[in-house]
Amino acid sequence: MKTRIMNHISKIVAGLGAGLILSSAQAAAPVPIKMCAFMFMGEGGPEHQALLDYQAAALNWGAKLEMKSYVNDKIVAEELKSGTCDIANMPSLQARAFNKFTGTLDAPASMPTYAHLETVLQTLAKPSAAKYMRNGDYEIIGIQPAGAVFIFTNDKTVKNISDLAGKKMAVLDTMPEMRQLVVDLGMTPVSSTLTNIFQKFNNKAIDITGAPAFVYDMMELHKGLEPNGGILENPVMQGNTQFVGRTSKLPEGFAQKSREYFVKNFDQTLKFVREAEEKIPKDLWIPLGEQAQKDYRVQTRQIRISFRDDNIYDAKMLTLLRKIRCKKDATLAECTSPDAE
Amino acid sequence: MGIKNWVSVMTAATLAVSITGCSVRDMAASGMVSFGNKYMSPWFMASNDTDIMCAMGEGMAAMTYPMGPNIDPMIPMVTLASGMCADEKAKQEELRFLRAMHKDDVTTAQDARTMQKRWTALSAERQYFGYQAAVRYFGEPGKECPDFADDNEEMAYLFGMFGALQAVQMDLAVGGVAGVPLDVMPKALEGLKCVNSDKFWGLPDAILAVVDISKSNLDGDEDAVKLGKARLQKAARAGEEEGVRMVHLVEAAMYVTQGDEAAVKEVIRKHVEMIEETPPNPDLNLLDKMTTRGLRLISDKLWTAHTGQRTPFGKFGTFWDDQVISDDSMDIEDLL
Numbered sequence: 001m002k003t004r005i006m007n008h009i010s011k012i013v014a015g016l017g018a019g020l021i022l023s024s025a026q027a028a029a030p031v032p033i034k035m036c037a038f039m040f041m042g043e044g045g046p047e048h049q050a051l052l053d054y055q056a057a058a059l060n061w062g063a064k065l066e067m068k069s070y071v072n073d074k075i076v077a078e079e080l081k082s083g084t085c086d087i088a089n090m091p092s093l094q095a096r097a098f099n100k101f102t103g104t105l106d107a108p109a110s111m112p113t114y115a116h117l118e119t120v121l122q123t124l125a126k127p128s129a130a131k132y133m134r135n136g137d138y139e140i141i142g143i144q145p146a147g148a149v150f151i152f153t154n155d156k157t158v159k160n161i162s163d164l165a166g167k168k169m170a171v172l173d174t175m176p177e178m179r180q181l182v183v184d185l186g187m188t189p190v191s192s193t194l195t196n197i198f199q200k201f202n203n204k205a206i207d208i209t210g211a212p213a214f215v216y217d218m219m220e221l222h223k224g225l226e227p228n229g230g231i232l233e234n235p236v237m238q239g240n241t242q243f244v245g246r247t248s249k250l251p252e253g254f255a256q257k258s259r260e261y262f263v264k265n266f267d268q269t270l271k272f273v274r275e276a277e278e279k280i281p282k283d284l285w286i287p288l289g290e291q292a293q294k295d296y297r298v299q300t301r302q303i304r305i306s307f308r309d310d311n312i313y314d315a316k317m318l319t320l321l322r323k324i325r326c327k328k329d330a331t332l333a334e335c336t337s338p339d340a341e
Numbered sequence: 342m343g344i345k346n347w348v349s350v351m352t353a354a355t356l357a358v359s360i361t362g363c364s365v366r367d368m369a370a371s372g373m374v375s376f377g378n379k380y381m382s383p384w385f386m387a388s389n390d391t392d393i394m395c396a397m398g399e400g401m402a403a404m405t406y407p408m409g410p411n412i413d414p415m416i417p418m419v420t421l422a423s424g425m426c427a428d429e430k431a432k433q434e435e436l437r438f439l440r441a442m443h444k445d446d447v448t449t450a451q452d453a454r455t456m457q458k459r460w461t462a463l464s465a466e467r468q469y470f471g472y473q474a475a476v477r478y479f480g481e482p483g484k485e486c487p488d489f490a491d492d493n494e495e496m497a498y499l500f501g502m503f504g505a506l507q508a509v510q511m512d513l514a515v516g517g518v519a520g521v522p523l524d525v526m527p528k529a530l531e532g533l534k535c536v537n538s539d540k541f542w543g544l545p546d547a548i549l550a551v552v553d554i555s556k557s558n559l560d561g562d563e564d565a566v567k568l569g570k571a572r573l574q575k576a577a578r579a580g581e582e583e584g585v586r587m588v589h590l591v592e593a594a595m596y597v598t599q600g601d602e603a604a605v606k607e608v609i610r611k612h613v614e615m616i617e618e619t620p621p622n623p624d625l626n627l628l629d630k631m632t633t634r635g636l637r638l639i640s641d642k643l644w645t646a647h648t649g650q651r652t653p654f655g656k657f658g659t660f661w662d663d664q665v666i667s668d669d670s671m672d673i674e675d676l677l
Contacts, residue, residue, distance in 0.1 A: 042598035046513045056450040069600035195556040217523035272517040
């Protein structure tokens with residue numbers, strides 16, 4: 001009888017103990033993490049609004065993000081390196097310093113459509129890809145699409161990449177790779193700043209500029225396109241912003257959930273950009289003919305390989321991108337090429 | 342009135358309509374604009390009650406919008422009011438979001454974000470409507486400056502352009518759901534150059550200065566930033582001298598965008614000190630009160646982000662981390 005009572009009491013005590021442990025685990029506060037938040041348009045702008053939603057979602061994953069805003073992406077990267085913050089978002093060009101694999105996503109013409117981009121991002125968001133997201137103590141915890149970048153030219157007779165030769169294109173002094181890309185495409189680079197790049201195009205000081213579609217209205221690029229200009233239908237690259245975290249400071253499971261969050265919001269993120277593309281007058285788009293398309297693919301492939309050989313782009317990522325292009329269209333010449341990427 | 346007189350009036354009215362080609366609706370609209378300029382506008386501008394502005398904007402929409410093109414000069418003022426009304430509701434939801442985040446309450450935070458976006462989208466739609474009315478009446482900005490018949494027309498144009506900039510900014514914040522074309526922004530900025538800035542409390546010059554400062558910041562051009570800030574201060578003084586401190590709100594909004602909390606606090610402190618020392622222009626009281634209201638909302642956001650509650654009652658112009666004990670207070674050891 002005594003033993004039965006003792007067993008009964010033991011069970012109650014064990015149950016209470018388990019309950020206490022469980023409730024304390026459930027009540028664990030989110031870990032505070034400093035985030036350097038790159039917002040080109042400043043606080044209150046569209047990037048900030050998207051980050052507020054991310055901040056709320058992050059609470060569910062165990063982290064309380066304390067955001068500090070920046071308009072300069074280079075400074076954001078430096079702050080992350082110096083330890084001022086443990087998460088930062090930045091354009092892929094800056095992210096390359098933390099992860100060359102994902103930093104190769106802006107390789108020219110590597111993802112011709114948003115369907116390609118979506119497949120790539122979903123692949124990278126799978127748990128099986130997690131090891132590629134890590135580099136030392138840094139981890140890519142999200143990739144956010146920023147829209148396809150198109151070539152705007154004041155000469156609609158441009159039918160292939162070779163026709164761009166000799167044309168003047170603005171380059172940012174802060175982006176030496178942009179200058180290299182422009183030179184490799186046969187164009188003449190013209191130094192510019194972030195805020196006068198489109199003004200130069202509108203004033204005819206340059207012949208070519210690159211931009212996502214929503215810039216057409218915002219910067220009145222019709223002025224630069226008039227009277228004989230157009231926009232090459234093939235995007236030159238897929239812009240993207242990458243979220244980089246310091247692995248040792250992230251709660252368990254945070255990184256994976258964060259990557260899935262961005263994939264889940266892919267369509268919503270691109271909705272605005274896609275609508276802007278639809279609004280551009282149809283007669284401004286310059287379609288490349290069949291031969292021109294082939295030439296375009298060959299030339300941009302050469303640039304990618306050259307950047308790979310110069311150790312700027314990651315070979316594995318280029319292979320992944322090629323495989324996805326070939327999965328979508330097996331007839332592409334590169335798919336059977338002996339020196340495929 | 343005898344039947345004979347009644348018939349004479351009706352005949353005269355019918356003749357007027359036939360000769361001018363104006364419908365009764367057009368005449369009513371023109372009359373409304375005239376009545377608004379002569380009586381309503383001065384009354385509102387001189388009033389104290391900023392909630393009336395909100396109610397007026399929303400209430401007058403149903404009455405004025407169906408009155409056809411002749412009511413267009415009045416619409417920018419109505420939509421500025423109704424747009425700011427919706428914007429304020431969005432900002433209250435933002436405060437709810439911040440309070441929820443303070444308590445780690447994700448569900449409430451996300452609900453608040455949803456409501457904030459709905460109100461912001463509505464504000465963008467309303468403000469854009471006002472810009473469209475200004476374009477119908479004055480022509481598209483960015484080409485020639487319109488010929489304003491009087492100060493009321495110039496003010497209507499200013500409100501239309503200001504509303505356009507608000508509309509673009511808000512619509513961008515919600516992913517473009519309100520459908521405001523992005524080229525409205527450069528056009529409205531050009532349009533602002535047509536308005537006499539000194540006459541309108543420095544507001545046009547202040548907005549243009551803020552745009553230049555933002556561009557210069559992006560380029561890292563510190564000299565250009567300094568020049569821009571000097572222009573902004575000059576614009577602020579134009580308004581301060583008239584007892585209309587609207588530029589303070591433009592200044593504070595700029596520093597909010599830059600994430601410069603210290604500068605935002607300084608502008609709020611400056612504004613509170615100034616309105617205590619110098620009363621507003623009695624004819625333009627409402628504009629000053631609206632400015633104070635807008636700055637209080639910014640203060641509420643800062644307080645809530647840091648403490649979980651908005652600016653305490655009677656404490657506008659102070660902040661949670663203000664030094665409580667002044668440096669020149671005495672030490673008890675020196676006294677005993």
